[in-house]
Amino acid sequence: MKHYAVFQMPEIIHYGRGAFQTIGKEASLRGRRALMISDPVMDKLGYVNEGRKYLTESNMESVVYSGVESEPTDVYVTEALELFRTKQCDVVISLGGGSCIDTAKAVAVLASNEGDIGDYRGGKKPVDVKPAPHLAVPTTAGTGSEATDVTVITNTTDDVKMMIKQPAFLPDVAIVDPALTLSSPKHVTAATGIDALSHAIEAYVSKKSHPMADSMALSAVNLIVQHLKTAYHDGDNIDAREAMSLAAMQAGIAFSNASVCLVHGMSRPIGALFHVPHGYSNAMLLPAVLEFSRNEGVDRLADIGRIFSSGGLSSNEQAADHAVSSVKELCRELHIPNLKEWGIDKQDFESVINKMSADAWDSGSPASNPRVPTLYEMEELYRICFDYDFSQLSPAGRNRG
Ligand SMILES: NC(=O)c1ccc[n+]([C@@H]2O[C@H](COP(=O)([O-])OP(=O)(O)OC[C@H]3O[C@@H](n4cnc5c(N)ncnc54)[C@H](O)[C@@H]3O)[C@@H](O)[C@H]2O)c1
Numbered sequence: 001m002k003h004y005a006v007f008q009m010p011e012i013i014h015y016g017r018g019a020f021q022t023i024g025k026e027a028s029l030r031g032r033r034a035l036m037i038s039d040p041v042m043d044k045l046g047y048v049n050e051g052r053k054y055l056t057e058s059n060m061e062s063v064v065y066s067g068v069e070s071e072p073t074d075v076y077v078t079e080a081l082e083l084f085r086t087k088q089c090d091v092v093i094s095l096g097g098g099s100c101i102d103t104a105k106a107v108a109v110l111a112s113n114e115g116d117i118g119d120y121r122g123g124k125k126p127v128d129v130k131p132a133p134h135l136a137v138p139t140t141a142g143t144g145s146e147a148t149d150v151t152v153i154t155n156t157t158d159d160v161k162m163m164i165k166q167p168a169f170l171p172d173v174a175i176v177d178p179a180l181t182l183s184s185p186k187h188v189t190a191a192t193g194i195d196a197l198s199h200a201i202e203a204y205v206s207k208k209s210h211p212m213a214d215s216m217a218l219s220a221v222n223l224i225v226q227h228l229k230t231a232y233h234d235g236d237n238i239d240a241r242e243a244m245s246l247a248a249m250q251a252g253i254a255f256s257n258a259s260v261c262l263v264h265g266m267s268r269p270i271g272a273l274f275h276v277p278h279g280y281s282n283a284m285l286l287p288a289v290l291e292f293s294r295n296e297g298v299d300r301l302a303d304i305g306r307i308f309s310s311g312g313l314s315s316n317e318q319a320a321d322h323a324v325s326s327v328k329e330l331c332r333e334l335h336i337p338n339l340k341e342w343g344i345d346k347q348d349f350e351s352v353i354n355k356m357s358a359d360a361w362d363s364g365s366p367a368s369n370p371r372v373p374t375l376y377e378m379e380e381l382y383r384i385c386f387d388y389d390f391s392q393l394s395p396a397g398r399n400r401g
């Protein structure tokens with residue numbers, strides 16, 4: 001066991017039904033004019049107006065940027081930053097899924113620091129000046145971005161989904177109100193739920209795992225195993241939504257303080273090049289990558305397998321296999337497609353496998369995996385995942401590559 005770790009979370013977390021109402025008070029403690037970064041769906045659902053009402057009640061002015069129409073690019077960051085500056089805002093509020101929160105993280109940092117967002121990648125340029133205060137309000141139960149020091153922004157020049165990690169990207173306040181996730185459609189619930197599961201499993205099996213992050217990761221897996229299927233099949237079930245919001249935040253805290261690994265490393269290039277939503281691209285990779293990592297991560301995977309099981313797993317080998325088969329079974333139940341079923345052309349996919357493997361490696365995440373892959377092994381894994389059969393329950397991919 002490692003005995004030294006630095007552990008970070010937002011300064012303040014409001015969690016629970018009705019937490020959204022605290023946005024006005026928390027914002028007014030930090031500034032007087034907020035830029036709310038959101039998307040057209042949040043606008044249509046009335047969440048943007050509701051948030052602005054709470055702000056007005058606390059004597060806060062507000063300006064809205066609701067242009068985050070897909071997973072975030074440097075273009076959204078530039079547009080929102082421009083609005084922040086011209087309207088002389090002093091607080092950033094994100095309201096939406098991980099896409100809105102990640103855009104806002106970049107805006108908060110660039111509001112007080114020079115350069116483009118890509119300059120901060122890989123710790124090349126440390127953030128020198130304290131960012132503008134950022135209050136994050138998630139409406140999906142998935143990314144945990146409200147509680148992570150990571151932002152993921154696509155560079156539109158070279159189609160790379162940049163994972164940028166520095167403590168300055170951590171929001172000051174997370175306001176996690178599960179009622180906001182009730183409107184999440186089935187496919188978003190499935191994708192974001194598996195994203196949270198991937199965060200928790202990857203944080204726990206990571207070479208950078210440590211006991212503080214472990215407790216968050218295992219709690220998250222437990223909640224997801226108990227509640228994701230219900231949240232998916234019965235979206236109005238507030239108890240299941242509440243458990244998933246908590247799990248997603250805990251899984252975010254876990255991976256932000258440990259790391260993600262090979263699934264996330266390989267998933268970002270699929271998102272950048274084929275525009276597969278992040279949760280789906282993780283889910284398309286998760287079972288095969290767990291099979292690949294199983295022998296090196298057997299003891300940790302066994303702990304995950306035992307959470308999925310109702311008992312009777314005597315050896316760690318059996319329990320680790322149960323983890324893999326249970327994840328596959330969950331993906332099946334949530335109707336996760338493979339890459340081929342998503343509609344990606346095999347030749348198009350093959351033509352970028354080299355780039356995807358190189359970009360995955362450059363992100364740094366694969367190096368934290370229990371089994372560190374070669375570039376060739378990542379290429380093979382992409383091929384295995386292209387037409388992966390989630391109904392095939394034996395751990396066949398384990399020794400491939
Ligand atoms: N920074 C981090 O720590 C971190 C971690 C994981 C993923 N990410 C990034 O987050 C992004 C994905 O975020 P996401 O999975 O939350 O999805 P998202 O923010 O892209 O939202 C997906 C869709 O769901 C809609 N939606 C969101 N909440 C809704 C609700 N309550 N009701 C109805 N519709 C709703 C959105 O409008 C959008 O159309 C990716 O870019 C991914 O790389 C970041």
Ligand SMILES: [Fe+2]
Binds near residue numbers: 198199264278282
């Ligand atoms: Fe993720």
